[in-house]
Amino acid sequence: MSRYLVSTTETYRVDSEAEAQALIQENKNINYGELVKYSSTYRERKQKGEVVDSWYRVILTKSITDEKEPCNNVKVEYNKESAF
DSSP states (O other), X not given: XXXXXXXXXXXXXXXXXXXXXXXXXXXXXXXSSEEEEEEEEEEEEEETTEEEEEEEEEEEEEEOSOSSSOOOOOOOOOOOOOOO
């Protein structure tokens, strides 16, 4: 059985605009597939009209291989990092 990852969309939370731009730049130079779309959005959480938290949401869409003629076989693994 063959499985090919065709595309993926990743959503990240970062603290600053500089970190958001660095993350986008880092992913423009990936050695597999291609970064086909990206966006960075400033977000805020308010309580009683006051800003209590702010961050940037970065969304990256990557094309890994052609669906009709796949040539890249990519295995995805997730590792949970604990802050404790």
